Amino acid sequence: MDTSVPSPFVNGETLKMFVGRRVRTVVQVQRNESGVLVVQSTDGHQLTIRGAPGAPEAPHYIEVMGIPDSDQSIRAESWTDFGENFDPVPFNGLCKLASDKYKYLFL
Amino acid sequence: MPSQRPGPAAAAAHDYAAATPSPSKPRGNPRYSGCVPATVRHIARSLAAADAGGDPAFSIDGVKTSNVRVLGKVEAVVSAETDVSFTLDDGTGKIPLVRWAGVYVRVHVDITGFQTNQQGFARSIRPITNFNEVVLHFIECIHVHIENTRPKMQETFPPAVQTNAYTQVPYTGGVTEHQVHFAPQVNQGQLLPAARTNASTYAPFTGGVREHQVHFAPQVNQGQFHPTVQTNRSTYGPFSGGSSAYSGTGGQQHDLQSKVLKVLQAPDIMTVINLLADSGFVCWTIDDFHVKCAVFSKEFLSALSNNCVG
Numbered sequence: 001m002d003t004s005v006p007s008p009f010v011n012g013e014t015l016k017m018f019v020g021r022r023v024r025t026v027v028q029v030q031r032n033e034s035g036v037l038v039v040q041s042t043d044g045h046q047l048t049i050r051g052a053p054g055a056p057e058a059p060h061y062i063e064v065m066g067i068p069d070s071d072q073s074i075r076a077e078s079w080t081d082f083g084e085n086f087d088p089v090p091f092n093g094l095c096k097l098a099s100d101k102y103k104y105l106f107l
Numbered sequence: 108m109p110s111q112r113p114g115p116a117a118a119a120a121h122d123y124a125a126a127t128p129s130p131s132k133p134r135g136n137p138r139y140s141g142c143v144p145a146t147v148r149h150i151a152r153s154l155a156a157a158d159a160g161g162d163p164a165f166s167i168d169g170v171k172t173s174n175v176r177v178l179g180k181v182e183a184v185v186s187a188e189t190d191v192s193f194t195l196d197d198g199t200g201k202i203p204l205v206r207w208a209g210v211y212v213r214v215h216v217d218i219t220g221f222q223t224n225q226q227g228f229a230r231s232i233r234p235i236t237n238f239n240e241v242v243l244h245f246i247e248c249i250h251v252h253i254e255n256t257r258p259k260m261q262e263t264f265p266p267a268v269q270t271n272a273y274t275q276v277p278y279t280g281g282v283t284e285h286q287v288h289f290a291p292q293v294n295q296g297q298l299l300p301a302a303r304t305n306a307s308t309y310a311p312f313t314g315g316v317r318e319h320q321v322h323f324a325p326q327v328n329q330g331q332f333h334p335t336v337q338t339n340r341s342t343y344g345p346f347s348g349g350s351s352a353y354s355g356t357g358g359q360q361h362d363l364q365s366k367v368l369k370v371l372q373a374p375d376i377m378t379v380i381n382l383l384a385d386s387g388f389v390c391w392t393i394d395d396f397h398v399k400c401a402v403f404s405k406e407f408l409s410a411l412s413n414n415c416v417g
Contacts, residue, residue, distance in 0.1 A: 080211065082238035090246060
């Protein structure tokens with residue numbers, strides 16, 4: 001079993017803690033500006049996602065796995081359509097738990 | 108010009124098509140509508156017959172279907188970057204299959220092996236269709252970890268929810284019933300009902316409506332203690348009332364008093380129950396000591412997530 005390269009759950013707030021490291025997050029697509037997705041994180045931060053061709057349109061949620069190149073943008077390596085009925089509130093709670101109190105279960 | 112006879116494959120396909128004439132309208136077999144069990148040989152011949160007849164739609168025995176069920180042994184698994192492909196041999200033929208191309212799946216795994224030879228045996232593999240289940244899974248990981256690592260009774264007297272995590276049965280949808288028992292406490296003082304979940308029926312939820320039976324029994328006590336939730340640990344020993352409980356601790360009255368103080372600082376379980384009832388997450392049933400929980404997935408997820416926080 002290889003646990004050397006985990007992908008932590010992040011939201012808009014915790015994204016800045018992992019700049020340069022692979023992360024995973026779920027965001028809601030707001031619009032597509034010439035291939036750059038403008039999205040909203042589960043805690044209300046506006047982010048940009050590059051390198052996610054074919055991503056669905058608003059108001060779909062997508063899970064993005066990639067490397068943040070700043071505290072507000074992610075260079076996507078892959079994405080998964082989580083649909084329109086995804087509940088962002090539990091995911092936001094999970095991000096907090098997984099990055100703080102129960103970090104040792106995830107990283 | 109000599110007549111051109113069809114090759115063996117085409118002839119076989121033609122014969123097979125003749126044996127299974129295409130109806131003027133598609134016939135449906137309600138028993139197997141949607142997913143037809145078939146052998147690999149039968150599928151291969153049906154495909155050949157469809158090609159020979161120029162029929163773009165796949166049908167078996169005249170039944171138009173795109174879903175078949177095969178059963179056989181997995182061979183030659185090839186894992187690529189975007190999918191996993193393998194060959195299934197059912198004894199009548201081998202069919203190449205592709206699966207799990209970037210798909211989230213839920214897998215029940217039996218962990219085997221030792222040291223360098225650790226591996227998992229996948230007992231059940233199911234694709235995820237409701238992605239709230241992804242979040243639920245990780246929250247459940249935290250929740251079960253919390254329950255399994257609660258301090259033992261001798262060390263502290265925490266308000267904990269008893270869960271038998273070893274018998275958790277993951278659930279995949281529909282209605283699930285949970286038994287939640289509030290175990291009686293016979294103590295000095297008035298302990299409010301204790302809450303204990305009979306987690307032998309605990310079933311993580313992934314969709315639909317879940318029903319919980321919550322039963323709690325009155326406390327026969329002297330004094331005023333906040334409600335406690337019984338921890339399901341083999342070493343747990345509830346108070347048994349009077350000085351006998353204290354004598355049973357071997358004279359460790361100071362430790363017991365500190366435990367009691369912690370209990371007094373514990374959240375009022377009845378307050379929580381009433382809050383849940385007012386919010387519509389639970390409803391009273393046969394008497395004041397039985398409640399039933401009926402929540403939808405989003406509410407349950409939020410409640411569970413909030414329960415893990417702090």
